[in-house]
Amino acid sequence: MAQNIIYMDNGDTSRIDDETLEYMNHFYTNSYGNPVSLHSLGMEADENLAEARRIIAGTINAEPEEIIFTSGATESNNMAINGIAEYLKNKGNHILISSVEHSSVKAVAHRLKNDGYKIDEIIVDSEGFIDIEDFISKIKVTTILVSVIYANYEIGTIQNIEEIGSICRERNIIFHTDAAQAYGKIKIDVKKENIDLMTFNAHKNHGPKGVGALYIRKGIKLRKLMEGGAHEFNLRPGTENIPALMGFARSAEIAQRDFEANNKILISLRDKLTDGLLKIDHVTFNGPKGTNISKRLPHNVDITFHYIEGEAILMHLSLRGICVSSGSACSSKTLEPSHILTAIGLKHEQAHGSIRFTLSKFNTEEEIDEVIKNVTEVVQILRSMSSFVPEEHSELISKNAKTFYKNKKAGE
Template identity: 45%
Template sequence: MGKYIYMDNAATTPVKKEVLEEMMPYFTEKYGNPSSVYSLGNISKRAVESAREKVAKVLHADKREIFFTGGGSEADNWAIKGIAFGNKDKGNHIITTKIEHHGILHTCEYLQKNGFEVTYLDVDKYGLINLEDLKNAITDKTILISIMFANNEIGTIQPIKEIGEIAKENKIYFHTDAVQAIGHIDINVKELNIDLLSLSAHKFYGPKGIGALYIRQGVKIDPLISGGGQERNRRAGTENVPGIVGIGKAIELAYENLDGHNDKLIKLRDSLIEKIQSNIPYVRLNGHPTYRLPGNVNMCFQFIEGESLLLSLDMEGIAGSSGSACTSGSLDPSHVLLAIGLPHEIAHGSLRLSLGDFNTEEELDYVVEKLIKIVDRLRRMSPLYEKIKEEK
C-alpha cells in the first residue's frame, strides 16, 4: 500500500503502542480467570480492578459504579432495557432524540414492540435539542431520558448539564451515550447529574470489543446478560481481561493531556473546514459551528453522491465516511442529516472526516488537493450542476 491517510477516527482508532504493550501479558503469561481463587486468577482480578479505578477516576465516579461490557452498543442496550424492565412498575415512557446512535434507536424500537412508549425529540438545524421540548415531553409515566453526549456523525455536543438538571428535578433516570465524547471532554457524572453513561474503548485508542457502563449507586436496573456472578452479579460472563486492561490504559492516556490533545484537533479541524470551504463551492458544514467535537468535520457536497466520493477518496489512499460506521452499507441518507432538515438529495452527498492524534497539517493539504479534483470530476457528470453553471 502506498500513501494512506486515515480520517475516520469516529468509526474506530488504532490501538496505541502503550495500550497493546500493557495488554499483551494477559494473553499469555497472566491468563488466569479473575473468578478463580488461586494466585494466577488473583493477578487477573487485580488488573481488572485497577482498570475499573482508572475508568472511574476519569468519570469522577466510584469504582463500584463501573461495569465492563462488550462495547458501546451493549452498554446502550443494557442501560435502556435494564431501566425499562427494571422500572416498569413505575412507568413505561422513555424520551430520546431522533439523532441517536442506532444502538439506542433500535433498542427503543424493540421496547415499543413490548409495550413501552417512546418520544423522539426533534433537533434544530445544528442538531441541538430544545430543552422546552424535553420538559413538555415528560409525563407521570416517564422513567428514562436517554440523550447522547455528542453526535457520532455531525459532532454536535448536547447541553448535558441542563438535561441532567431537568431529569433530576423530575426524578427521572438520565442515560447518556458518551461513546464519542470520552477522550475529548472532561465528564463529571456527579456534577452533570448523569445516572448511566456508555463508553467504548476503540474510540479512544483502545481495543475493540470492550466498553463500560457507569451506573450510579442506587439506580434500579435489570441485568442484560444472565449467568455467573461476574461484575457483582450484574453482567455475567468471564471477563475479557486483556480488553479491560486495554480500556484502563487507553482512558488513562486519553486524559493525561486532554487540553493539549483537543487544542491540536481543533486547530486541524478548523483548518480543514476553512481549506474545503475556500476551495470548493456548494458545500455545507453540518453540526454546530462551536459546540462540536474537536476532530469532527461533516460536510455535504451538492450535486454528487457520498458513496462515489468515498470510493474515489479511497482510491487516493484516504479513508473517510458518509456517517456512522454502523450504517455504512446502507443506501439510505443519514437519519441525522434528515433530522436537521436537509433534503434527501443534499444529505446523500455527505462526507465525515474525523481527525485523530496521528493526523497532520500536511495530510490536510493532500486531502483537500485530492478532494478538489474528485468533487470537480464527479460534478461534471451531474446534469443539474452543469445547468447551474450555465445559468451563471
C-alpha cells in the first residue's frame, strides 16, 4: 500500500529514516539495559543515555544537563506550562500565550483558570506574526510565563523568537517556546534567542514517535508533573526509553548533517506546489508570503479553496492515495474550525475550505505534479456540486457539472 501513497502530512508525523530505525534495533536486542541498573548492561545504557543527551543538546546550543527527555511535545508543553505555573504561584498568576498555540499549550493554559490563574492571548497579524505592541501591552507585574510557538504547525509562520525572548528576559519573565514544528527545519540557538524553555520532538523529523525533550535553561526551576523515581534530574520519572532516545539523537544528527541540502529541496518543492495550486481560481494562500516567504517553514503550504469544504477535499485526495490535512471543522476532533485560521482573520467558511500540505525530503517533483493535477480535479468536482457558489461565479457549477459526470475518476 505504502508505495502508492503520496504523503504530504509531515507536519503531523513523518516516516522514520531506515538508517535511524536500523540503529535503534541494537538498543532493543543487544544494548537493552536500564540506566539505573548497576551491572554492565545498565552502565552501557547509562552511557548511551548521556550520549543521546549530549547530541540533542548540541543541536540547539544547550548544555546536556539542560535537556529533559519526555514522551513528546505534548508532554513537554504540559510540563513547561503547568510546571512553571505551579512553581511560581507565589510570584504571580498571569500567563501570556499567543492566539496561535497548539492545543497542548492553549488548553493547558486555559485549564489553569480553574486554579485561579489569569490567561491572556496575544493577537497575531494576517500572516500569523505576533503583534509585538499587543504583546508588550498585555504584560503585567503578575506575569510569570510567556509561551509563543516557534513556528506555526498550520500556516508555517516563523516568529521572531529572539525579540520575544529578549522582551521577556528584560522583564525577568520566563519564556517558553513550542518548537515541535521548527526543530530540524530551522537552526535554533537557545542561548542567542533568549529561550528559557523549549519543547521539541523526534517524529516530525524522520525520528521515532513517542519521544521528545524539554530544554530547561540552567537556573530555571519548575514543579514536576508526575511522581516516581528520580530519573531525568528528578524532573521526569520513568525508565528512559533508550532505543527511542538513541533514534531521536540519530535523526537529529541526520537533520543537522543534511540541513542545507534538505532545506533547499523543501523550499523548491514548496514553491513549485504553491505556484501550481495558486493557478486554481478562487483560492487564498494562508500564512507568510511575498517578501515574508523567508519567514515561512520550508515544507509548509496552506491554501483555502473557496466555496468547498476541506474534509471532502481531503477524503477525495485520500481515495486517490494523497495524504494531506485540513483546518476545517469537519476534519477536526472538536468540530470547530482551526483556531489558527480564525486568529489570522479567516471567516469560518474560509477556514473550512483549507488544506495543509507539509512536505518532506522524501517527496519528489513528480509527486508535486501529481498532487497539483489531482487537487485541481477534486476542487472542480466539489465546486460543481456546491450549494455555496455565489451567483457571480455560477460558471463553476454549470460548466463543471458536465465534466463531473463524464469523468467519474473519483470513485475508483
